[in-house]
Amino acid sequence: MTLIRLTKAFNFEMAHALPGHDGLCKHIHGHTYELFVTIIGEPVQDKFSPKYGMIMDFKDLKSFVREAVINDFDHALVLNREFAPKNLDRKNDIFKRVMLVDYQPTTENLILDFSERIRKRLPGHLKLYGLRLRETLTSYAEWYASDNPDV
Numbered sequence: 647m648t649l650i651r652l653t654k655a656f657n658f659e660m661a662h663a664l665p666g667h668d669g670l671c672k673h674i675h676g677h678t679y680e681l682f683v684t685i686i687g688e689p690v691q692d693k694f695s696p697k698y699g700m701i702m703d704f705k706d707l708k709s710f711v712r713e714a715v716i717n718d719f720d721h722a723l724v725l726n727r728e729f730a731p732k733n734l735d736r737k738n739d740i741f742k743r744v745m746l747v748d749y750q751p752t753t754e755n756l757i758l759d760f761s762e763r764i765r766k767r768l769p770g771h772l773k774l775y776g777l778r779l780r781e782t783l784t785s786y787a788e789w790y791a792s793d794n795p796d797v
């Protein structure tokens with residue numbers, strides 16, 4: 647059995663705020679996030695399969711991660727539901743992509759949310775190996791399945 651890791655990179659624009667933070671991050675601001683998704687599995691051995699030699703077609707990995715994460719978070723303003731204004735006018739176009747979440751939207755909590763979204767939808771024969779979420783050129787968080795064996 648030969649296991650191979652396969653990674654695809656994504657970019658998306660997202661704004662957030664960290665209420666209560668003791669610095670500038672308490673204000674609404676944005677980042678160009680980079681998400682690296684690494685799956686692990688065995689390449690298809692069936693010579694007659696269109697996916698012969700692949701763990702997952704890169705184009706399938708791309709559309710799968712877009713559906714699981716990127717489509718919702720790209721160009722969204724992500725706010726902790728607990729601290730978000732209660733009277734957002736959702737009919738106003740500028741608030742249509744406000745996403746309320748049940749956590750403080752730090753890089754750490756976002757990557758945990760992304761890991762759950764991806765693992766829920768990943769085909770059974772594949773495993774999520776790890777994620778890297780880059781918030782700035784010099785800052786990123788990583789999630790590895792091996793660090794979290796109980797999930």
Ligand SMILES: [Zn+2]
Nearest residue numbers: 662671675677
């Ligand atoms: Zn930030």
